[in-house]
Amino acid sequence: MRTWLVVLSLFIAFPGLAEEMTAEVPSDQALTGRFVQERHLSGFDVPIKSEGRFVIVPQRGLLWRTEKPFETALTITPQGILQTVAGQETLRLPASRFPAMGTLREILESSLSGNLAVLEQRFGTKPVYQDGQWSLDIEPDQVAGGLPLRKIRLEGSVFVDRVELQRNGGDFDVISFSGQKKKALSELKDDEIPEIKGGS
Amino acid sequence: MKGSGSFLWLAVVAFSALYVLFRIWTGFPLETNILALLPDQTEAAWVREAKARMADKVAQRVVVVVAHEEFDKAREAIRNIVDGLSGDELVQAETSVAISRVELLISDLFPYRAGLLSQTDRTHLTGGEGQLVAEKAMAQILSPFAIADGAMIRQDPFLIFPRYLAGLPGSSSKLEQKEGVLTTHAEGQHYIVATLVLNGEAFAQNFQRRFIPRFAELVSDQKTRYPKLNVLKTGAIFYADGSIRNGQKEASTFGALSIVGIILMLLFIFKGVQPIYLSLLAIGAGLACGMAASIVIFGRVHLMALVFGAGLIGISVDYAIHYCCERFSREALSAQDRLKIVAPGLTLGMISSVIGFLTLAWAPFPGLRQIAVFSAVGLVASYLTVVLVFPTLDKASMLSADTRLFSALARIRTLWQGVTSNINSMVLLAVVVAGAGAGLNFVKPDDDIRKLQVLPADLRHQEAEIRQLSGLDNATQFFMISGKTTEAVLQVEEKVASELSELVAQGKLGDFSSVARTVPSQKRQTENRALLSDALLKPHLSSFLRSIGGNSEFGYQDAEPGTLTPQQLADSGGAAFLDLLILQSSDRAVVHMVSLSGVRDIPALEQIGRDREDIRFMDQGREWSSVMQIYRVRALSLLAVAVGLVWALLGFRYRPLQAAKLIAAPLVAVVSTPLILAAFGGSFTFFNAMALLLVFVIGLDYALFYAEAAEDHRDISFFANALSTLSTILAFGLMSFSQVYAVHAFGITILVGITLAFVFSPLAARNA
Numbered sequence: 008m009r010t011w012l013v014v015l016s017l018f019i020a021f022p023g024l025a026e027e028m029t030a031e032v033p034s035d036q037a038l039t040g041r042f043v044q045e046r047h048l049s050g051f052d053v054p055i056k057s058e059g060r061f062v063i064v065p066q067r068g069l070l071w072r073t074e075k076p077f078e079t080a081l082t083i084t085p086q087g088i089l090q091t092v093a094g095q096e097t098l099r100l101p102a103s104r105f106p107a108m109g110t111l112r113e114i115l116e117s118s119l120s121g122n123l124a125v126l127e128q129r130f131g132t133k134p135v136y137q138d139g140q141w142s143l144d145i146e147p148d149q150v151a152g153g154l155p156l157r158k159i160r161l162e163g164s165v166f167v168d169r170v171e172l173q174r175n176g177g178d179f180d181v182i183s184f185s186g187q188k189k190k191a192l193s194e195l196k197d198d199e200i201p202e203i204k205g206g207s
Numbered sequence: 208m209k210g211s212g213s214f215l216w217l218a219v220v221a222f223s224a225l226y227v228l229f230r231i232w233t234g235f236p237l238e239t240n241i242l243a244l245l246p247d248q249t250e251a252a253w254v255r256e257a258k259a260r261m262a263d264k265v266a267q268r269v270v271v272v273v274a275h276e277e278f279d280k281a282r283e284a285i286r287n288i289v290d291g292l293s294g295d296e297l298v299q300a301e302t303s304v305a306i307s308r309v310e311l312l313i314s315d316l317f318p319y320r321a322g323l324l325s326q327t328d329r330t331h332l333t334g335g336e337g338q339l340v341a342e343k344a345m346a347q348i349l350s351p352f353a354i355a356d357g358a359m360i361r362q363d364p365f366l367i368f369p370r371y372l373a374g375l376p377g378s379s380s381k382l383e384q385k386e387g388v389l390t391t392h393a394e395g396q397h398y399i400v401a402t403l404v405l406n407g408e409a410f411a412q413n414f415q416r417r418f419i420p421r422f423a424e425l426v427s428d429q430k431t432r433y434p435k436l437n438v439l440k441t442g443a444i445f446y447a448d449g450s451i452r453n454g455q456k457e458a459s460t461f462g463a464l465s466i467v468g469i470i471l472m473l474l475f476i477f478k479g480v481q482p483i484y485l486s487l488l489a490i491g492a493g494l495a496c497g498m499a500a501s502i503v504i505f506g507r508v509h510l511m512a513l514v515f516g517a518g519l520i521g522i523s524v525d526y527a528i529h530y531c532c533e534r535f536s537r538e539a540l541s542a543q544d545r546l547k548i549v550a551p552g553l554t555l556g557m558i559s560s561v562i563g564f565l566t567l568a569w570a571p572f573p574g575l576r577q578i579a580v581f582s583a584v585g586l587v588a589s590y591l592t593v594v595l596v597f598p599t600l601d602k603a604s605m606l607s608a609d610t611r612l613f614s615a616l617a618r619i620r621t622l623w624q625g626v627t628s629n630i631n632s633m634v635l636l637a638v639v640v641a642g643a644g645a646g647l648n649f650v651k652p653d654d655d656i657r658k659l660q661v662l663p664a665d666l667r668h669q670e671a672e673i674r675q676l677s678g679l680d681n682a683t684q685f686f687m688i689s690g691k692t693t694e695a696v697l698q699v700e701e702k703v704a705s706e707l708s709e710l711v712a713q714g715k716l717g718d719f720s721s722v723a724r725t726v727p728s729q730k731r732q733t734e735n736r737a738l739l740s741d742a743l744l745k746p747h748l749s750s751f752l753r754s755i756g757g758n759s760e761f762g763y764q765d766a767e768p769g770t771l772t773p774q775q776l777a778d779s780g781g782a783a784f785l786d787l788l789i790l791q792s793s794d795r796a797v798v799h800m801v802s803l804s805g806v807r808d809i810p811a812l813e814q815i816g817r818d819r820e821d822i823r824f825m826d827q828g829r830e831w832s833s834v835m836q837i838y839r840v841r842a843l844s845l846l847a848v849a850v851g852l853v854w855a856l857l858g859f860r861y862r863p864l865q866a867a868k869l870i871a872a873p874l875v876a877v878v879s880t881p882l883i884l885a886a887f888g889g890s891f892t893f894f895n896a897m898a899l900l901l902v903f904v905i906g907l908d909y910a911l912f913y914a915e916a917a918e919d920h921r922d923i924s925f926f927a928n929a930l931s932t933l934s935t936i937l938a939f940g941l942m943s944f945s946q947v948y949a950v951h952a953f954g955i956t957i958l959v960g961i962t963l964a965f966v967f968s969p970l971a972a973r974n975a
Binding site: 044046048049050051052053054055057071073076077079081090092093095097098174175176177178180182 | 339342343345346347348349350351356357358360361754755756757758761
C-alpha cells in the first residue's frame with residue numbers, strides 16, 4: 008500500500024516537468040483540487056467511479072476525500088494512515104509499521120519543489136513533450152519496492168492532469184485531476200488539513 | 208571373600224561409569240532450565256508435561272539473522288547458509304527461508320473465508336451493523352491504494368478475508384515479508400531473519416559436533432564473500448555449546464590447578480603414587496555412581512546438581528586421605544589394620560553426611576532432591592570403595608611421620624586445650640551463636656536471578672539484538688489451555704480471547720497469539736457463516752453488487768461449506784508458526800499455548816481463568832525470581848533440620864552433651880562464615896546457603912574423625928584433617944576466583960567455612 012502512496016502522491020503534486028511549466032508548491036502552501044477516479048476491474052461490466060477532493064501539504068501529508076458515491080476520507084501523514092467512513096474511523100495504521108514512509112516524504116518534497124533530478128534518478132525515464140503537454144511512462148520494476156503494477160502513465164501540463172495505473176491481473180485505474188490550486192495554509196478549512204489526531 | 212566383594216563393587220562402579228559416558232555421548236540429559244527446580248507438587252500433571260514439551264520445542268529452534276547494506280546480498284548469504292545446513296541434513300528442509308509461507312497460508316484459508324471473520328466485523332455484524340461493514344468494504348475498494356484486485360472482489364465483495372488476515376496474530380511484528388524472506392530495515396542495514404528447526408538433539412554432543420563447526424564454516428564462507436556481512440544467531444544449541452566451552456575453560460584451569468596441587472601434596476606427604484590413584488578411585492566411583500543414579504531416577508541431571516555434586520570430590524578425597532594417613536600409625540601393620548582404625552570414623556561420617564544430604568530430599572523441590580540423591584549415592588559409593596577396594600589394592604608399607612609437621616599442627620590443637628571441657632565448649636558455642644544473631648543484620652540476602660546466569664555474555668547480547676530487531680518482545684507470561692479435543696480447547700481459547708481483547712482495548716496488553724485466532728473452533732466457524740449470511744449477505748449483497756457494477760455470480764457461492772481444522776493447516780505446511788502454540792495434540796489430550804506480548808498488567812491477566820482447571824496463567828519471570836529466595840530459605844531451614852537429625856543420630860553413640868560438643872565445631876564454622884563474608888561486603892545467596900550445608904557435613908566429618916581417634920592417635924587424625932582441609936581448599940578455594948557468580952559464592956563460602964571447621968575440630972575431643 009505504501010508504494011502506491013509514494014507513486015500517487017508524487018503524481019498528484021507533480022509540479023510540471025519543464026522549466027517553463029513549473030508550479031512549485033512551497034512548504035507553507037498547499038495544493039488542492041478535485042479528482043475523478045475510474046476503477047476498471049476484470050470481470051466487471053462497468054468501471055467503479057468515485058470523485059472528490061484532495062489536499063496535499065508538503066512535509067505534512069495528503070488528504071484524499073471521496074464524496075461520491077459516499078463520504079470516505081483517507082489521510083496519510085508522517086504519523087501513519089487513517090481511513091474514515093462517514094466520520095467513523097475504519098482503519099488506522101502507524102507509520103512505524105511502514106518504515107518506507109520516510110522515503111515517501113522525501114519523494115513528496117522533491118516532487119513538490121520541482122526537483123526533476125530526483126525523479127529521473129528514481130524512475131530512470133524522461134518525460135516526452137508535445138504541444139504544451141507532457142507525458143511520462145514508468146515501468147513498475149523501475150520503482151523500488153516491487154509494486155503489483157504493470158505500468159504507470161502520467162500526463163499533464165502545469166500540474167499532473169491524468170494518471171493511469173495498470174495493475175497485474177488486468178485491472179486498471181484512471182484518475183483525472185481538475186481545478187488544481189495553490190493555497191496558503193491559513194486558507195485551509197479544518198477538515199482540509201491532512202493530519203491524524205489521537206491514537207498512536 | 209573380601210576380594211570377591213571388591214571385584215563385584217568395582218564392576219558396579221565400572222558399569223555406572225560406562226553408563227554415564229554412554230549417556231553423555233548420545234546427548235547428555237542436562238537440565239539447565241531454572242524452572243525445573245520449582246516445586247512440582249503444586250502443578251497439575253498436564254501443566255508439567257506441557258512445560259517440558261515447550262522447552263523441548265524451543266530448544267530445537269535456531270534463529271539466524273544476517274545483515275548487509277544490500278538486501279540482495281543479505282538474501283544470498285542467508286540462502287547459502289540455510290541451504291548448506293539443510294543440504295547436510297542438519298536442519299529440517301521445510302524450515303528453509305526460501306518460501307512464501309504467508310501465501311501458502313492464505314491459499315489454505317481462503318476457501319473457508321465465509322467462516323472466518325475478523326473480531327471487528329464479527330462485532331459489527333452481531334450488533335446489526337451490516338451496513339457499516341458494507342461501507343468499509345466500499346471505502347477499501349474505492350481507495351486509490353487498494354490492494355484488492357478484481358479477482359479478489361469477485362470472490363469476496365465485502366473484503367472480509369483481507370480484514371481477517373490483517374487481524375491475525377503476528378501482524379504486529381516489525382518483520383515484513385519480502386521476496387520470500389522475513390526482513391526488516393534499520394540504520395542502513397537490511398536484516399533477514401531465518402528460523403530453523405534442528406534435525407538432531409540440541410543437547411546431544413555428537414550433534415553439536417556436527418552442527419557447530421559446519422555452521423561456523425558456512426558463516427565464515429559468506430563473510431569472505433561479503434565482507435560487510437554481519438551474522439547474529441541464537442538458540443539452545445549455541446548456548447549449550449557455549450556454556451560447555453565456558454565451563455570447560457574454567458574447569459580445565461581450576462581443575463588442573465587443584466588436581467596438580469592435590470597430587471603434589473599427596474606426593475610430598477606420602478612419597479609415592481598409591482595414595483593418588485586410591486583418591487582418584489574414590490572420587491571417580493562417587494561421581495560415576497551419583498550421576499548414574501540421578502539419570503536413572505530423574506531422567507536428567509540438573510546443572511545445579513552437577514555444580515553441587517562437585518562437592519562430593521571434597522568428601523570422597525577426605526575418606527581416602529584418612530585411610531592413607533594410617534600409614535603413619537605404629538599400630539597399623541596391614542591394610543586391614545588401617546581400615547579397622549579408620550572405619551568407625553568413616554562410617555559415622557558417611558552416615559551423618561548421607562543423613563545431612565537426604566534432608567534435602569524432604570522438601571518437594573526437584574532440584575534439591577536431585578542434589579540429595581546425587582550426593583548421598585555418590586558418598587556411599589566412595590565409602591564402599593574405601594572399605595571394600597582399598598585393602599585389596601593397598602600394598603604400601605608403613606611411613607615414618609615428619610615430626611616438624613606434626614608439631615606445627617599440635618600447636619593448633621593445643622589452642623583448644625583450655626576449652627575441651629563440655630561446659631566451656633558450650634559457652635563458646637553460645638557466645639558465637641549470640642554474636643551471629645547480633646550480626647544477622649549485616650548479612651544481605653540476595654536472590655537476583657541474574658546471579659544464576661552462567662550463559663556466555665556474547666550470545667546473550669546477540670539474542671537481545673535479535674529480539675529488538677524482530678520486534679518480538681519475549682513476554683515470559685503466557686496461558687496454557689488444556690482439553691480432551693482440539694475443538695474443546697479452541698472454544699476455551701475463544702473465551703479467553705474475548706477477555707484478552709478487552710485488556711488490549713484498555714491498553715493493559717499489547718497483543719496475544721492463539722491457534723483459535725487463525726483457525727476458529729468449528730462452532731465459531733459455523734456461527735460466523737450464519738452471521739455472515741443473515742446480517743450481511745441477505746440484506747446487503749445484491750445492492751452492494753449493483754453499486755460496484757458487479758453481477759449476481761459474485762459472492763461467496765464457491766466458499767467451502769465445511770469447516771477448517773488446525774490439523775488441515777499443519778498438514779499442508781502453511782502454518783509453521785502454529786506449531787509453537789500447539790504443545791500437545793493427541794487422542795488423549797490437547798494443550799495449546801496463548802502467547803502474550805506487551806504485558807502491562809499482570810494482576811488483570813491472573814484473573815482470567817483463575818477458577819478453572821483447564822486454564823493456567825504462567826509468569827516465568829516472577830517464578831524465576833522467587834525460586835531463588837524459596838531455595839535460599841529452604842536450604843537454610845533444611846540445614847537446621849539436618850543439624851537436629853545428626854544430633855539425634857549421634858545420641859546413639861554419645862551422651863547428648865558430648866554429641867552437642869561434636870556438632871559445636873562445624874556449627875561454629877557454619878554460623879560465623881556468613882558473618883565473615885558479610886564483613887567483606889559479600890551478599891548471601893542460595894549458593895552460599897548450599898555451601899554452608901557442605902561446610903557442616905565436611906566439618907562434622909573432621910569432628911567425628913577426631914573424636915573417634917584414641918587419645919594417642921589424635922595427632923594422626925588431626926594430621927589427616929589438615930590434609931583434607933588443604934585438599935578441600937585446593938578444590939573449592941580456586942572456585943572463588945570463578946567469573947561465574949554462583950561458582951564464586953560457592954567456593955568462597957567453602958574456603959572460609961572449611962578452614963574454620965578444621966581449626967575448631969579439636970573441640971570435639973572426647974574426654975577420658
